[in-house]
Amino acid sequence: AQSVTQPDIHITVSEGASLELRCNYSYGATPYLFWYVQSPGQGLQLLLKYFSGDTLVQGIKGFEAEFKRSQSSFNLRKPSVHWSDAAEYFCAVVNSNSGYALNFGKGTSLLVTP
Amino acid sequence: KAGVTQTPRYLIKTRGQQVTLSCSPISGHRSVSWYQQTPGQGLQFLFEYFSETQRNKGNFPGRFSGRQFSNSRSEMNVSTLELGDSALYLCASSFGTRAAGELFFGEGSRLTVL
Numbered sequence: 279a280q281s282v283t284q285p286d287i288h289i290t291v292s293e294g295a296s297l298e299l300r301c302n303y304s305y306g307a308t309p310y311l312f313w314y315v316q317s318p319g320q321g322l323q324l325l326l327k328y329f330s331g332d333t334l335v336q337g338i339k340g341f342e343a344e345f346k347r348s349q350s351s352f353n354l355r356k357p358s359v360h361w362s363d364a365a366e367y368f369c370a371v372v373n374s375n376s377g378y379a380l381n382f383g384k385g386t387s388l389l390v391t392p
Numbered sequence: 393k394a395g396v397t398q399t400p401r402y403l404i405k406t407r408g409q410q411v412t413l414s415c416s417p418i419s420g421h422r423s424v425s426w427y428q429q430t431p432g433q434g435l436q437f438l439f440e441y442f443s444e445t446q447r448n449k450g451n452f453p454g455r456f457s458g459r460q461f462s463n464s465r466s467e468m469n470v471s472t473l474e475l476g477d478s479a480l481y482l483c484a485s486s487f488g489t490r491a492a493g494e495l496f497f498g499e500g501s502r503l504t505v506l
Contacts, residue, residue: 312494321396321482321497368435379425379448380495382435 280305280371282352284383291359292391299354299386301369310372311352312380313343317365325367328352339363364390394419396498398483404504410471413501417464417485423447424466425495426458429480438481441466470503478505 326337441460484495
């Protein structure tokens with residue numbers, strides 16, 4: 279089944295610094311990939327998604343992600359982090375073996391320091 | 393447009409009891425999915441309903457069940473509760489096929505089993 283791995287459990291960045299969260303997928307064909315964010319006590323919100331086409335995807339809140347087939351990666355980036363970006367970030371891939379349910383990574387917890 | 397509403401938000405049960413969680417999707421959305429979120433296992437797919445029919449089911453025991461009503465509202469039930477069932481249960485709705493659309497998550501129902 280398709281799966282994603284998020285190598286970093288925690289990441290700390292200073293406010294205003296750039297951010298890159300890593301996500302690696304395992305799937306032979308072109309996967310359907312997503313990034314979701316979960317603020318404390320909240321549900322998940324979709325940041326962006328990739329199905330096909332342009333490998334650089336723009337999302338909400340100033341986030342973008344780049345699909346790199348050669349590296350099996352779909353990393354999330356933001357040029358300048360704001361304190362409100364502190365949250366848990368999840369990469370996900372559609373699992374076509376399970377009726378297109380989402381397989382989520384374990385998540386990366388982002389801490390933003392002043 | 394109102395978001396996905398889950399009730400109750402918090403509940404405490406004891407081992408052996410059963411629990412029913414409710415989810416009202418966004419108006420017009422016909423697909424409802426349920427996910428379990430725990431610190432150890434992360435986000436795991438439980439099941440998905442579309443037009444009152446269960447379309448997919450994750451790898452959970454039969455104690456976990458669900459249903460969907462004609463108005464698209466969904467309930468999930470967990471019988472004979474175990475300590476390991478303590479988790480945040482997230483409901484998500486979408487208009488149609490998840491592979492093409494995005495999932496809109498509720499804030500979740502946090503279940504504690506004592």
